[in-house]
Amino acid sequence: MADDSEPFERNGPWRVHSTDVSHENPWIRVETSKVTHPNGEPGIYGVVRFANYATGVLPVDDEGHTWLVGQHRFTFNAYSWELPEGGGAKGVDPLVSAARELEEEAGLRAAHWLALGKWDLSNSVSDERAFGYLAWGLSAGEAAPEPSEDLALERVPVSTLIERCLSGEITDSFTHLMVFTALERARRGELPAEIANLLLR
Numbered sequence: 396m397a398d399d400s401e402p403f404e405r406n407g408p409w410r411v412h413s414t415d416v417s418h419e420n421p422w423i424r425v426e427t428s429k430v431t432h433p434n435g436e437p438g439i440y441g442v443v444r445f446a447n448y449a450t451g452v453l454p455v456d457d458e459g460h461t462w463l464v465g466q467h468r469f470t471f472n473a474y475s476w477e478l479p480e481g482g483g484a485k486g487v488d489p490l491v492s493a494a495r496e497l498e499e500e501a502g503l504r505a506a507h508w509l510a511l512g513k514w515d516l517s518n519s520v521s522d523e524r525a526f527g528y529l530a531w532g533l534s535a536g537e538a539a540p541e542p543s544e545d546l547a548l549e550r551v552p553v554s555t556l557i558e559r560c561l562s563g564e565i566t567d568s569f570t571h572l573m574v575f576t577a578l579e580r581a582r583r584g585e586l587p588a589e590i591a592n593l594l595l596r
Contacts, residue, residue, distance in 0.1 A: 408433035409440070422446050422482070442520065447482035449516065449525035450493040453573045454479065454503055456533050459596040461556055462501045463565075465547035476549070476559070477567040478574070489526035498536035501548060506532030509586065511576045516568060527573040531590045553594055 403410035410431035418425040424444045432438050455461055463476045479500040483492025490508060497503050511527040540546050551559075556574055559565045581591040 403431065406430075411440075442522065445482075445521065445523045447484055448489050448492070449480065449523055449569060450483045450489050450496055451478055451480040451525065451527045451569050451573055452493050452497045452505075452530050453511070453527070453577055454497060454501065454505060454530045454533055455553060455590060455593050456531070456550075457593070459553055459593045460550050461553050462503065463549045463551060463556065464500050465549065466544060475567055476565050478556075478570045480567075480569055483526075490528060493526065493528045493530075497530060499539045499541075500546060502536050502538030503530075504534050504536040505530035506534070507587075507590070509590070511573055511580070514569075514572055525569055525572070527569065527576070529573075529577050529586070529590065531593065552596070554596065 401412055403412045405411075412429045412431070414426050414428040416424055416426055423446065426442045426444060428440045428442070430438055430440050453461060462479065464479055465474065465476045467473070468475045479497050481492070481496035481500065483489050483495075490510070494505070494508070497505065507530065509529045511529050514525045514527070516523045516525050553574070556565070556570075557578065560571050560574060565571070577586070577594055580586050581594040584591070586594070
């Protein structure tokens, strides 16, 4: 059992005795805390803290098509197709960051925006929080991907995106969250008719 006399701070049922930072860069900070678990046993807890929010967009044009961004993901050493996504500073409205990402990655601007949800992407080990949006009334903008990124762009029917998610071809969790939240909200009648009809084609 842990020594109750040792100083600690509360984190719900955990007692946190100390926290060390083993790595930090402009994007993430890796922490390891010495803790007393809820069952009274001593241990450690590792957390990756993100400097930015994740933002993503499901853009839908007047023909019921959307855009996917393809890139090689270093983490899994695998190629991935995803909706336009990126990071946004925590001091900036996530919608502003999402609009920037849509134009940078897909070269698109949108006249209409609707928040789809706020999600914790991996809450057992990280504090990364994601904000997803639905965008329509699209027009051409100026694509400006990061110089370090090698991106491909594909325009597909929303129905094709759904099938590629269901088949397992698309594995990005944020893409799944956005597309299936939008689809269910359209089916429930919770979206403006103009965009719901495009999603349900």
